[in-house]
Amino acid sequence: MLELKNLWLQRGERMLLQDVSLRVHPGQKVGITGANGCGKTSLFSLIQGVLQPDGGELTLPPDWVIASVAQEMPSTDASAIEHVLQGDARWWELTRAIAAAERDHADARLPALHAEYEAIDGYRARHRAARLLHGLGFADTSHDRPVTEFSGGWRMRLNLARALMSPSDLLLLDEPTNHLDLDAVMWLEDWLRAYPGTLLLISHDRDFLDAIVDAVAHFERASITLYSGNYSGFERQHAEQLAQQQSAFERQQREIAHIERFVARFRAKASKARQAQSRLKTLERMQLIAPAHVDSPFRFRFPAPSRLPNPLLQLKDCSIGYDHRPLLERVKLSLTPEARIGLLGPNGAGKSTLIKCLVGELPVLAGEALPARELAVGYFAQHQLEQLRPDRSPLQHLQALDPRAREQELRDFLGGFGFHGDQALAEVAPFSGGEKARLALALIVYQRPNLLLLDEPTNHLDLEMRLALELALQEYTGGLVVVSHDRHLLRSIADELWLVDSGRLSRFDGDLEDYRRWLLQREAGAAEEKPAQAGSARPVDRRQQRRDQAEQRRQLAP
Structure with missing residues (x-):
C-alpha cells in the first residue's frame, strides 16, 4: 500500500501539501486531478524519491517496482524497439549476461541464466515490445530505425512504450495522452484497464479518466481529497460540496x-x-x-464573425499530399457556416494533412480549392506554439494584432484566458505548454475567424480550460473542423464525423463508439491478412506503399 501520513511539502514560498494523509491500495487505479501547479507532479517526485517531504512521511512496500515515463527526450542510436526493450531492466540484464557467458564460454552459468530468462517470458519480449509500438501508432517498418531519427513527439511515445514495457507494481503516468492521437489513446485506455498493478494517472482527459480509474485524488488548497468512483462521479460529489x-x-x-x-x-x-x-x-x-x-479562472467567448460567406471553403476532386505524391485523392468537401465536423482516421491517414490544405499551407496537387473571398481562418496546431515571440508578453502579442486597442480592454480580454496582473506583462519564454496553448487560442479568438481549423487544441490544457473551450465552441457561429484525441470535446462540439482512411475522405455514419468498433474490426482484418500475404504473390499496392512512406516521413520529421 502507498500511504501518505501527515505529509507537508513546500516549494519556495508556496505550500503545496499541508498535513496530507492518503492511502492507495494495491491494484487501485487513481486519477490525480487539480489545477496546474497544485503539486500533482511533485507528488510523483516524492514517490520516486526525487523530492523529500518537509514533514510527515510517505511509505511504500520495499519490494514494489515503480515505472514512469522519462521526461527527457531520448537521444540514442539504439533502434526504437531496443529502446523499448530496455524498459524491462531484468530482461536487458539477462540478455547481456547470456551474451557474455556465451562469449566467455562460461557454460556452467548458462543453464541458470536461460531458466530465469524463460521464467520472465524473455523469448516473447521482442513480440511484446512490437505490440506496444504498434498500439502507440508506430509503423511496423519503423521499429528498427534509430531513436534519433524520430521527431520529438514520437520520441516521447517511445518513452511511454518503454515505461509500459517495464514489469511494475506501481505505474506513474503524467499526461500520457499529450502526444497521442485518438487511435493510440483508445489503445492505451484498453491497456491500462488490463494493467494488474497500482496506477496513479495525471490526466486532463475526462473520457480517458472515466474509462480507467476507480478513484480520484483531487488537489485543492494544499490538501488531497480521495473520492471513490470515476471522474464523472467526482464531479457530481464535488458540485454537491460546493453547493453548500x-x-x-x-x-x-x-x-x-x-x-x-x-x-x-x-x-x-x-x-x-x-x-x-x-x-x-x-x-x-x-x-x-x-x-x-464555477470557480474556473477561465471565461471567454468567440465574438460573432463580421461576415459569414456561404460556402466558406470548397474542395473539388482534390488530391492532397507532399512532393507530388498524393496522400488523399478525390477529396470533395463544402464547408458552410453551420459545419461542425470532427475528423477521424487511423494514425498517419492524413487528418493533419487535410487540415493544412484547408488552411492553405499545403497547395492541392490536383483539383480545386475554392476559399470564399471573405474567409477568415482561425488555425490552431501544436507547431504554432513555437511561433510565439518568446521575448514578448501576452499583452504585446495582442497589441501587435490591434495597435489601436486600449490596454485595459486587452488586459480584460486576456483575463478570460487566465492571464491576470503581472502575467499579462511577463515574457512568454518561460511559459509552460499549457500557458502557451492558452495564449495561442486567445490570439485566434481575438481575430474573430469565421472558420476554425483545430488540430489537437486540448494538448497541455487542464480540465478547467478544456471546459471553457468547449463552452465557447458551443456558441461559436462560424464553421468548425477539429482533429482531437479528446472524445469529450468531439462529442460536445461536432455535429458530424468524417473519416480519413485509405486515401479517401468520407462521412462516418456513427458515433465514437462505432468508430472504436470500426478500429477493432480493421485491426482484426489486418491481422488475418498477414499470414495470407506471407505466402502469396499478390501485386504491390503502390498507393498504399506511398501512404506508408508518407507516414514514415511524418514520424521522422523534425
Missing part, C-alpha cells in the same frame, strides 16, 4: 441556466444522426457537471 456554499450555489444556478438555454436550442435542430444524438446527450450531461467548475 451560498455564493457558489448562486453561480452554479446561473451557469446551469446558461447551458440549459443552449441545450434547448440545439435539441430543436438536432438531426437523428447518431453523432448529433451523442452530442445532445453530452450537452445534457454538461448541465450536471457545470456546477463543479
Whole structure:
C-alpha cells in the first residue's frame, strides 16, 4: 500500500501539501486531478524519491517496482524497439549476461541464466515490445530505425512504450495522452484497464479518466481529497460540496441556466444522426457537471464573425499530399457556416494533412480549392506554439494584432484566458505548454475567424480550460473542423464525423463508439491478412506503399 501520513511539502514560498494523509491500495487505479501547479507532479517526485517531504512521511512496500515515463527526450542510436526493450531492466540484464557467458564460454552459468530468462517470458519480449509500438501508432517498418531519427513527439511515445514495457507494481503516468492521437489513446485506455498493478494517472482527459480509474485524488488548497468512483462521479460529489456554499450555489444556478438555454436550442435542430444524438446527450450531461467548475479562472467567448460567406471553403476532386505524391485523392468537401465536423482516421491517414490544405499551407496537387473571398481562418496546431515571440508578453502579442486597442480592454480580454496582473506583462519564454496553448487560442479568438481549423487544441490544457473551450465552441457561429484525441470535446462540439482512411475522405455514419468498433474490426482484418500475404504473390499496392512512406516521413520529421 502507498500511504501518505501527515505529509507537508513546500516549494519556495508556496505550500503545496499541508498535513496530507492518503492511502492507495494495491491494484487501485487513481486519477490525480487539480489545477496546474497544485503539486500533482511533485507528488510523483516524492514517490520516486526525487523530492523529500518537509514533514510527515510517505511509505511504500520495499519490494514494489515503480515505472514512469522519462521526461527527457531520448537521444540514442539504439533502434526504437531496443529502446523499448530496455524498459524491462531484468530482461536487458539477462540478455547481456547470456551474451557474455556465451562469449566467455562460461557454460556452467548458462543453464541458470536461460531458466530465469524463460521464467520472465524473455523469448516473447521482442513480440511484446512490437505490440506496444504498434498500439502507440508506430509503423511496423519503423521499429528498427534509430531513436534519433524520430521527431520529438514520437520520441516521447517511445518513452511511454518503454515505461509500459517495464514489469511494475506501481505505474506513474503524467499526461500520457499529450502526444497521442485518438487511435493510440483508445489503445492505451484498453491497456491500462488490463494493467494488474497500482496506477496513479495525471490526466486532463475526462473520457480517458472515466474509462480507467476507480478513484480520484483531487488537489485543492494544499490538501488531497480521495473520492471513490470515476471522474464523472467526482464531479457530481464535488458540485454537491460546493453547493453548500451560498455564493457558489448562486453561480452554479446561473451557469446551469446558461447551458440549459443552449441545450434547448440545439435539441430543436438536432438531426437523428447518431453523432448529433451523442452530442445532445453530452450537452445534457454538461448541465450536471457545470456546477463543479464555477470557480474556473477561465471565461471567454468567440465574438460573432463580421461576415459569414456561404460556402466558406470548397474542395473539388482534390488530391492532397507532399512532393507530388498524393496522400488523399478525390477529396470533395463544402464547408458552410453551420459545419461542425470532427475528423477521424487511423494514425498517419492524413487528418493533419487535410487540415493544412484547408488552411492553405499545403497547395492541392490536383483539383480545386475554392476559399470564399471573405474567409477568415482561425488555425490552431501544436507547431504554432513555437511561433510565439518568446521575448514578448501576452499583452504585446495582442497589441501587435490591434495597435489601436486600449490596454485595459486587452488586459480584460486576456483575463478570460487566465492571464491576470503581472502575467499579462511577463515574457512568454518561460511559459509552460499549457500557458502557451492558452495564449495561442486567445490570439485566434481575438481575430474573430469565421472558420476554425483545430488540430489537437486540448494538448497541455487542464480540465478547467478544456471546459471553457468547449463552452465557447458551443456558441461559436462560424464553421468548425477539429482533429482531437479528446472524445469529450468531439462529442460536445461536432455535429458530424468524417473519416480519413485509405486515401479517401468520407462521412462516418456513427458515433465514437462505432468508430472504436470500426478500429477493432480493421485491426482484426489486418491481422488475418498477414499470414495470407506471407505466402502469396499478390501485386504491390503502390498507393498504399506511398501512404506508408508518407507516414514514415511524418514520424521522422523534425
